[in-house]
Amino acid sequence: MTNVKIKQAAGLQNRKKREKEGLFVAEGIRLAEMAVESSWNMVYALYMSDMEKQPRGRALLERLEHDGCPLYEVPEPVYRKASGTDTPQGILLVMEQQRYSLSELPVREAPLYVILDGVQDPGNAGTIIRTADAAGADAVILLCGTVDVFGEKAVRSSMGSLFHIPVCMDVAAEDLLAFSAQRxxxxxxxxxxxxxxPYWERDFRPGCAIVFGNEGSGVSDSLLARTDHLYIPMYGRAESLNVGASASILLYEAIRQRRYSSQQQ
Incomplete structure (x- = not known):
């Protein structure tokens, strides 16, 4: 049975496998701790014996066992076969994906959504999810053609925020337009x-969704034609900003206006 689990966990490094089985891997003690605190379903855990020798690891294993998550201790060479990292993290969870549809997002007054349009780097996608969570955004919406955020690097870059903020995936641009009009x-x-x-001239206090585009080509032309355009001025010699950095700047301007602008008037 353990060999089957190892093979399955290793196969989840492949996007098609993840999509077919509806599973993904969360590796590392911090991610595992955050997963335990979430409502997401844990299918099983693979861990190395060293995990039991440290108080934090032992507490995590006890919590997983208490929650009914099957535990499989494996030697390091076997663990490496399942791991997606070069350096063994000691524990990995195989978990069920949680996918939201646009219709499942709660109806809120003046929501703030983050849209990823063709973002390809998993590190960027995970970082933006983490930033959206930190800024208190209501959801992250991934349009068709965007990287799979259940890949190992994206999950790791999200630092657990994937478990905290609703993420809608494979959304068609036409559906986004209809959703934005409806809401x-x-x-x-x-x-x-x-x-x-300039982004600071924009009023972010009404309901809005900020679209961040592909690292090379930016937001798709079809969406550009239907959106208000904002830019972040640059005064040095850099040609552009990383999309993750751009998301941080715009989201925190939105939060500044929403939470503090009235106090300054």
């Missing part, structure tokens, strides 16, 4: 063109 949410794009204005 009275204005679409904004991070873009650099003659129609864009």
């Amino acid at each position: 009275n949410v204005e679409l904004l794009s991070a873009a650099l063109d003659q129609n864009a204005r």
